[in-house]
Amino acid sequence: MKFTEEHEWLRPDDDLIVVGITEHATTQLGDIVFVELPTVGSTVAKDDEVVVIESVKAASDILAPIDGEIVEVNDVVADDPELVNRDPLGEGWFFKIRASDPSQIDDYMDEAAYKALVD
Amino acid sequence: MTGDGLNQTPLNDLHRELGARMVAFAGYEMPLQYAAGVMQEHLHTRTAAGLFDVSHMGQIILRGTDPAATATALEALMPMDLVSLAVGRQRYGFFTNAAGGIEDDLMVANRGDHLFLVVNAARKAEDVARLRSGLPAGVAVEVLEDRALLALQGPSAEAVLAALAPEVARMLFMDVTTVTLAGVECWVSRSGYTGEDGFEISVPGAAAEALARALLTDDAVAPIGLGARDSLRLEAGLCLYGQDIDAGTSPVEAGLTWAIQRARRAGGARAGGFPGADRILRELADGADRRRVGLAPEGRAPMRAGVDLFEGAEGGDAIGSVTSGGFGPSLGAPVAMGYVPAGMARTGTTLMGELRGTRRPVQVAALPFIPANFKR
Numbered sequence: 001m002k003f004t005e006e007h008e009w010l011r012p013d014d015d016l017i018v019v020g021i022t023e024h025a026t027t028q029l030g031d032i033v034f035v036e037l038p039t040v041g042s043t044v045a046k047d048d049e050v051v052v053i054e055s056v057k058a059a060s061d062i063l064a065p066i067d068g069e070i071v072e073v074n075d076v077v078a079d080d081p082e083l084v085n086r087d088p089l090g091e092g093w094f095f096k097i098r099a100s101d102p103s104q105i106d107d108y109m110d111e112a113a114y115k116a117l118v119d
Numbered sequence: 120m121t122g123d124g125l126n127q128t129p130l131n132d133l134h135r136e137l138g139a140r141m142v143a144f145a146g147y148e149m150p151l152q153y154a155a156g157v158m159q160e161h162l163h164t165r166t167a168a169g170l171f172d173v174s175h176m177g178q179i180i181l182r183g184t185d186p187a188a189t190a191t192a193l194e195a196l197m198p199m200d201l202v203s204l205a206v207g208r209q210r211y212g213f214f215t216n217a218a219g220g221i222e223d224d225l226m227v228a229n230r231g232d233h234l235f236l237v238v239n240a241a242r243k244a245e246d247v248a249r250l251r252s253g254l255p256a257g258v259a260v261e262v263l264e265d266r267a268l269l270a271l272q273g274p275s276a277e278a279v280l281a282a283l284a285p286e287v288a289r290m291l292f293m294d295v296t297t298v299t300l301a302g303v304e305c306w307v308s309r310s311g312y313t314g315e316d317g318f319e320i321s322v323p324g325a326a327a328e329a330l331a332r333a334l335l336t337d338d339a340v341a342p343i344g345l346g347a348r349d350s351l352r353l354e355a356g357l358c359l360y361g362q363d364i365d366a367g368t369s370p371v372e373a374g375l376t377w378a379i380q381r382a383r384r385a386g387g388a389r390a391g392g393f394p395g396a397d398r399i400l401r402e403l404a405d406g407a408d409r410r411r412v413g414l415a416p417e418g419r420a421p422m423r424a425g426v427d428l429f430e431g432a433e434g435g436d437a438i439g440s441v442t443s444g445g446f447g448p449s450l451g452a453p454v455a456m457g458y459v460p461a462g463m464a465r466t467g468t469t470l471m472g473e474l475r476g477t478r479r480p481v482q483v484a485a486l487p488f489i490p491a492n493f494k495r
Contacts, residue, residue, distance in 0.1 A: 030346070031158035033446035034419045034453075052475065054421050056157040056346060056446055081419070082158075 002105050003114035004065050009089060010105050013096065016071060017105065020093040021053075021062065021084065024118045029055040032081045037073040038095060044070060046104065051094050053084070062094065066104040072096040128174035129267045129324040130331055137342050144345060145240035147175040152344040160347035161448040164313055165489075168273035169343035170334050173312075177243035178266050178321055179236040181250065183258040189234055193227070196253045198370065198393040200380035204229045209293045209308050211378050213370065214249055219395030219402070220366040221373065222249065224358065228295040228308060235295070235306065237268065237319070239360045267327035272317030272351075274492065275339035280307075280318055283333065287318065292493040301326070301333045312348065314355025314491045353454055354447045356413060356486030362424060363411060363442045363456055369395070371402035372458065374411045374486070379403070410464040413484035414441060414455040414472070421446050421453040422472040422481060428457060429471040432478050438463060441472065447488055454488050455481070 002010045007025035011018045026032065034054035044050050044064040051062035073095045077083050084092035099105065109117065125148040134141060139150035150172065152160060163169055183189035190201040199212035209228040213221045223242035228235040238246045243262075250260045271280055281288040284298040287307060295308040303326040311317040322330050334340050349359070358364045364373045382388045385400050393399075416422045423444040427437035444455030455472075463470060466485045471478035 030152065031156050031446075031448075033158075034421060036420065052420075054446070056350065056448070057151075059421075059423070078419075 001111060002108035003111065004108050005117070006063060006065075007118075008062065008065055010065055010108060012105075015098065016096040017066065017068075017099055017102075018093050018096050019065060021088055022114070022118075023088050026085045026088045029053065029057065029060060031056045032084045035077045035081045035084065035094070037075070037078055038070045040070055040073055042070050044068065044097070064097070065108065066097065067100040068097040069100075070095050071098050126175070128172055129327040130172045130174065133328050133331055134172065134342075139342070139344060142345070145175055147240060149175060150342070150344040152346045153342050155341065157344070157346035157350065158448045160341065160343045161350050163341045164273045164315060164343055164347060164351055165449050166274065167339040167341070168271055168275040168279050168317075168337070169313070169347070170331060170340050171270040171272065171343050171348055172267070172331070173270050173319070174267040174324075174327070175240035176268055177236075177238040177240060177246060178263040178268060179238060179247065179250065180233050180261040180263060181236065181254070181258055182233040182261065183255075186229070186232060186234075189258050190229070192254050192258055193234065194383070194389060195392060196249060196394065197227075198379045198383045198396070198399060199227070200382040200389070201227060201234075202389070203380070203382065206231050207295055209295045209310060213364075213375070213378070214246065215370070215393055215395040215399065216366055217394050218367075219369045219398030221360070221364045221368055221370060222246075222366055224360050224364065226308070226310065230295060230297075230306065235321075241361060265324050266321050267324045269320045269322060269327065269331060269334070270311050270317060271320065271334060271340070272311045272313040272315045272343075273339075274316060276315070276317040277494070279334060279337045279339055282337065290318075290494075292316075292495050301330045303330065305330070309494065312355075312357055313351040314357070314487055314489055315351075316492050316494050349443075350445055350448055353443050353445060353456065354449055354487065354489040355491065356456070356488060358411075358456075359443055369402055369407060370399060371407040372409055372411060376403060406461055408461055409439065409458045410461050411442070411456060411458055412464050413486040413488060414444070414457055414470075414481050415484040415488075416444075416453045416455060416472060416479065416481045418479065419453065420474055420479065422455045422474060422479075426455075426457075426472045426474060428459060428481070429473065429478060430463065432471055437473075438470070449489050456486070459483065
């Protein structure tokens with residue numbers, strides 16, 4: 001599992017990469033009330049705005065951490081946005097992406113480095 | 120004062136002890152939320168009781184030799200009937216300017232030998248200047264810097280406060296009185312900013328923490344931050360000064376005509392005689408060109424302050440904008456308020472709000488979103 005400075009996590013899942021946000025991010029955002037997910041089949045570039053999250057406080061954009069194709073989105077969080085608060089690293093994932101260049105994820109932090117960042 | 124120039128309320132240490140996330144608001148360091156979070160705090164207030172620190176608000180006493188003359192003098196600054204405000208009663212009102220705009224909204228209480236005003240924190244200095252220049256020399260304007268203000272709101276508020284002072288159970292909405300709470304003389308009104316029954320308690324600053332702790336010992340009471348205060352007042356359809364109303368908004372545009380009593384309207388015993396009377400009386404008769412309305416966005420995406428409103432799905436200029444918006448935890452849906460042309464203000468009208476470049480439908484909705492739960 002890898003982590004970005006934008007508080008996203010990336011978990012390899014067979015030939016795909018699952019993306020979500022960290023518990024630190026959900027704590028900062030507060031109660032999440034709306035999640036807008038990307039279109040399945042869309043091609044995204046690193047740093048594209050792919051997910052919109054609205055919490056009780058503000059709107060935030062989630063950026064694509066890598067280049068690739070969105071192959072699956074988690075519709076459950078669109079219907080139940082608080083799931084992201086309850087289980088950010090598990091059931092509260094956002095999308096699965098097929099990386100154009102899987103080595104892009106190597107640049108991101110491992111768990112120890114991420115913990116050092118947020119602690 | 121903190122290192123960054125912010126004022127602190129007498130409850131600052133308690134907020135930190137309770138795990139509050141503190142933010143700067145109107146020059147004060149205030150709790151945005153506690154560990155429970157905005158959603159839980161909001162729902163708790165609607166189902167039990169929430170304790171709010173609103174000590175940033177301005178507390179002002181007006182005292183003249185003749186209380187009736189003081190009320191008459193204040194009527195020159197506000198389009199409210201203050202002469203008929205009985206001892207032990209409070210009234211919502213606003214200061215207006217020569218253009219008929221709202222300079223601040225406030226509560227005025229008749230406490231017998233004086234009037235007690237509670238004004239917005241961000242407008243305190245302007246309000247005091249307005250009072251000092253606009254009232255006769257015989258009326259003393261005393262700004263109370265040494266008092267805190269607590270709000271206890273929600274369906275359990277009466278039972279909680281009555282456990283400390285049984286007589287508060289007899290108070291009705293907008294009654295004011297003096298009671299002893301936790302051994303200290305407090306000025307209590309039955310009012311608030313959540314749409315729920317509840318009380319606002321002016322307490323000497325030095326005694327505020329002890330009183331807050333006494334209230335928090337009751338299992339029904341949880342501390343509530345500014346985040347939930349905002350969502351509660353939004354669901355209740357209540358204006359936030361500087362956002363939903365300001366110096367360029369008239370009371371008729373804002374839908375606050377209910378606060379202008381008959382005595383100050385055309386044909387009333389003391390008609391006009393307040394700043395901006397020409398415009399306000401004209402708009403009372405003819406209506407205003409734009410109106411504040413409730414807005415219910417379709418779907419789950421909140422439309423926040425600043426979102427532009429359009430008549431159709433494509434083209435055209437913005438016809439208005441959202442002034443307050445967010446998610447309404449009690450409704451489980453986004454809620455907003457904004458200004459639209461009078462011809463589009465009818466409940467049920469579908470407009471479009473532009474979110475991130477995409478127009479989404481939003482319905483004009485009746486205010487309040489949640490019925491008020493006052494003890495009348």
